[in-house]
Amino acid sequence: MPTDKTSTLDDVIGELRDGMTIGIGGWGSRRKPMALVRALARSDVKDLTVVTYGGPDLGLLCAAGKVRRAYYGFVSLDSAPFYDPWFSKARTNGEIEVREMDEGMVKCGLEAAAARLPFLPIRAGLGSDVLKFWEGELKTVESPYPDPDGRTQTLIAMPALKLDAAFVHLDLADAHGNAAYTGVDPYFDDLYCAAAERRYLETDQLVSTEVLVKSVPHQRLLLNRMNVDRVVHAPNGAHFTFAGDYGRDERFQQFYVASAKDPEAWKAFSRRFLEVDEQTYQREVAAWQDDQKEDGQ
Amino acid sequence: MAGRPEGGRTVSTAETQAPESTEAATRAEYCVVSCAEIFRGAGEIMASPMSPVALLGARLARLTFEPDLLITDGEALILADTPPIGKTGAIEGWMPFRKVFDVVASGRRHVVMGANQIDRHGNQNLSAFGPLQHPTRQMFGVRGAPGNTINHATSYWVGRHSSRVFGESVDIVSGVGYDKVDPDNPAFDDLNIHRVVTNLGVFDFGGPDHTMRALSLHPGVTAEEVAENTGFEVAGLADAPETRQPTAEELSLIRDVLDPKGIRNREVK
Numbered sequence: 007m008p009t010d011k012t013s014t015l016d017d018v019i020g021e022l023r024d025g026m027t028i029g030i031g032g033w034g035s036r037r038k039p040m041a042l043v044r045a046l047a048r049s050d051v052k053d054l055t056v057v058t059y060g061g062p063d064l065g066l067l068c069a070a071g072k073v074r075r076a077y078y079g080f081v082s083l084d085s086a087p088f089y090d091p092w093f094s095k096a097r098t099n100g101e102i103e104v105r106e107m108d109e110g111m112v113k114c115g116l117e118a119a120a121a122r123l124p125f126l127p128i129r130a131g132l133g134s135d136v137l138k139f140w141e142g143e144l145k146t147v148e149s150p151y152p153d154p155d156g157r158t159q160t161l162i163a164m165p166a167l168k169l170d171a172a173f174v175h176l177d178l179a180d181a182h183g184n185a186a187y188t189g190v191d192p193y194f195d196d197l198y199c200a201a202a203e204r205r206y207l208e209t210d211q212l213v214s215t216e217v218l219v220k221s222v223p224h225q226r227l228l229l230n231r232m233n234v235d236r237v238v239h240a241p242n243g244a245h246f247t248f249a250g251d252y253g254r255d256e257r258f259q260q261f262y263v264a265s266a267k268d269p270e271a272w273k274a275f276s277r278r279f280l281e282v283d284e285q286t287y288q289r290e291v292a293a294w295q296d297d298q299k300e301d302g303q
Numbered sequence: 304m305a306g307r308p309e310g311g312r313t314v315s316t317a318e319t320q321a322p323e324s325t326e327a328a329t330r331a332e333y334c335v336v337s338c339a340e341i342f343r344g345a346g347e348i349m350a351s352p353m354s355p356v357a358l359l360g361a362r363l364a365r366l367t368f369e370p371d372l373l374i375t376d377g378e379a380l381i382l383a384d385t386p387p388i389g390k391t392g393a394i395e396g397w398m399p400f401r402k403v404f405d406v407v408a409s410g411r412r413h414v415v416m417g418a419n420q421i422d423r424h425g426n427q428n429l430s431a432f433g434p435l436q437h438p439t440r441q442m443f444g445v446r447g448a449p450g451n452t453i454n455h456a457t458s459y460w461v462g463r464h465s466s467r468v469f470g471e472s473v474d475i476v477s478g479v480g481y482d483k484v485d486p487d488n489p490a491f492d493d494l495n496i497h498r499v500v501t502n503l504g505v506f507d508f509g510g511p512d513h514t515m516r517a518l519s520l521h522p523g524v525t526a527e528e529v530a531e532n533t534g535f536e537v538a539g540l541a542d543a544p545e546t547r548q549p550t551a552e553e554l555s556l557i558r559d560v561l562d563p564k565g566i567r568n569r570e571v572k
Contacts, residue, residue: 033400060444080446089441100437106430108449110404129408129490130450133483135476139435159490190379191399 008182013236015045015284018206021236022046022171025074027055029116029167029202031174031195032247034061035084035254037187039175039208041243041284046173047072048281057167059112059194061247062262065090066280069266073102077167079109083263085256091266106139107131113194115167120200127161136162172202175243176229177250179209180218183234186226188250199233210249212239242288257298258291328549330502331356331567333521334460335557336549337500339364341415341458347371348455349398349412355388356570357415357460359561360500362388366556387561407447410493413456415500416448420473421459423514423535425496427452427478435475448477456495462570464501466534469515481513502571503529505546510538517543 022028028046032038043063046054047070054072058064060081067073069092081093096102107115108130118126127147131137137144147163174195179185185207187195199205207229219227246255246262265275278290328336338360342350350361350372362385365372374382376391379399384392398406406412419442420428429448433439451457457478461468476483484491499506499515503524510516516538520529526540549557557567 078444080444081441082443089443094441097431097438097441098433103436106435106444108445109400109447110407110450113401113404128450129453130447132449132453132488132490133476133479133485133494134445134449134452135430135435136445136449153489155489157487157489160485160488161490190397192401193399194401 008231010181011183011234011237012181012212013238015041015238015240018042018236018238019045019049019051021204022049022051024051025053025055026051026170027057027168029057029169029172029198030063031172031193031198032061032063032244033059033191033193034080034082035247035259036061036191037175037189037193037195037244037249038063038247039173039206039243040066040245040247041175041208041238041240042173042206043067044280044284044287057112057169059109060090060093062090062259065092065262068092068096068102069272069276070280071101075103075105077105077107077112077115079107079112083259085254085259087263091263095266104139105143107136108134111136111162111164112167113197114164116194116197116201118164118166119168120197123166125163125165128164129161131162131164167201169198169202171204171206172198173206173208174198174229175208175210175240175249177209178211178213178218178221179207179229179237180213180215181237182215183207183229183231183237184215184218184227185209185229185234185237186218186222187228188222188226189248192226192228196228196233199229205234206236206238207234208238208240208243210241210243210251212237240284242291243284245288245291255291255295258294261294328554329568330521330523331571332549332554332557333546334500334502334571335359335363335562335567336553337505337519337521337546338415338460339367339553340505341498341500342369342372342413345369345372345413345456347373347411349373349375349406351375351412351414352460353414353416354460354462354570355566356462357500358388359557359567361415362561363553363556366560367553387563388566404450407450407454410455412451412454413458413497414447414451415458415460416451416478418459418461418468418478420467421461421469421499421515422471422473422480424480424482425478425508425513425515426473426476426480426483427459428473428475430475430477432474445475445477449479452479452494452496453491454493456497458496458498458500461499461501464503464529465532469532470534481508503532504543506537514538519544519546521546
């Protein structure tokens with residue numbers, strides 16, 4: 007019988023250290039491992055480097071002052087007002103050092119790390135200010151093979167994005183780390199896991215291996231046991247981003263944005279939704295949603 | 304590089320099919336047709352419009368002169384049908400984000416991005432304003448703009464043409480412009496900033512030294528108006544003809560099929 011990897015959020019946080027590089031799966035405001043992000047935001051861990059296709063995950067970590075450096079292709083909430091307020095504040099206050107890059111460079115850097123290569127060549131980035139964002143850390147590489155016309159291609163040498171830890175959210179998983187997505191897009195969660203030393207999976211539904219493999223076509227089995235160290239059962243864990251069984255909570259995301267505008271409002275938001283454990287968060291969200299429904303009538 | 308396009312007055316379908324109703328074409332409808340023209344001759348590639356007017360243009364092109372274009376639902380599905388804006392329809396394939404990057408690298412794509420800033424050589428910014436590590440205003444970051452511009456045809460749609468957008472220089476180069484090209488490096492060979500369509504007209508970078516050039520101005524727009532709202536000199540401005548008339552078929556497709564709710568009007572100032 008393979009190892010039972012089921013863990014609590016606290017088990018995961020207990021393995022993290024100051025200064026780590028953490029990759030966060032999902033995309034923008036889509037299937038983000040928000041339960042793990044919330045646990046990290048309320049922990050004592052600090053000075054993190056975050057690698058992400060950024061959304062409110064990066065926003066919440068910026069709000070908690072956890073981020074020293076960020077590597078990202080973009081940061082977006084995917085619906086109006088699109089720009090994450092806490093990431094914006096961290097940037098305009100000069101609080102974080104960024105290694106902004108083309109979206110395709112994130113994939114490329116994770117693939118290099120997954121294959122244990124120091125770099126992979128890519129065109130994206132050439133001629134743009136990505137090179138300036140990287141302040142000398144990003145270099146080019148010349149092909150040893152000239153083109154037919156005798157000229158030689160010089161390309162971006164995208165360095166491996168090696169991660170100390172990866173956080174991902176999958177819709178369905180077993181206790182051993184086999185996991186599947188049920189939505190329309192796997193995003194890059196397998197690459198984050200392949201690029202990381204320690205791999206942390208949260209899932210909406212924890213099921214037996216038999217149920218898992220019968221529930222989805224084989225091609226949806228994105229992660230296998232070699233990719234995962236701990237499995238956290240976190241129903242609705244991706245909230246307020248969307249996951250397989252539920253849509254994005256647009257109203258709550260807008261409430262998050264509105265709360266960020268005013269210190270008092272943020273204090274209230276933080277007290278109710280962030281300085282609490284995951285169970286309390288989910289209960290308070292349900293209560294908040296009920297209030298919204300009543301207000302709408 | 305594509306040369307000067309078919310001038311509006313010489314497009315035969317417009318001349319032969321345009322009934323009286325075309326006179327009532329709105330500015331937004333000229334913009335949609337101009338965005339459709341971005342894709343003329345594109346063939347069997349992925350059209351990736353990033354905003355409503357550009358999306359309407361791509362779908363209009365697909366319903367008229369470019370039936371082999373691939374379009375997606377903006378999420379991960381390739382559409383078999385050409386549904387109205389905001390609607391989905393029958394699908395023909397799967398295009399999750401990681402496969403989009405494969406398409407980008409293949410070059411078989413034409414993207415129409417927005418822009419917070421564009422300079423006279425086609426450098427574009429949608430990342431942030433101000434210093435790189437301490438911006439005054441944060442937007443999206445560079446997104447896919449560096450990869451798009453270096454790999455395949457790229458056009459821009461700007462709903463409000465102003466000298467704030469079209470300034471002397473951009474704060475952060477996310478989309479690569481022609482003055483960044485290293486002619487000795489073949490990796491730059493596919494840079495192709497095909498068109499800039501705005502609420503005032505249609506432009507390319509066919510001016511001297513790949514500078515922005517006027518190809519047509521929408522009816523009612525004067526050269527002075529463009530000059531006043533552009534922070535640099537626009538090549539060919541005095542000689543730019545009028546944007547071509549939409550055909551009756553195009554107007555009907557825009558108004559009755561693709562955008563019955565008039566979403567196009569919200570984007571055109």
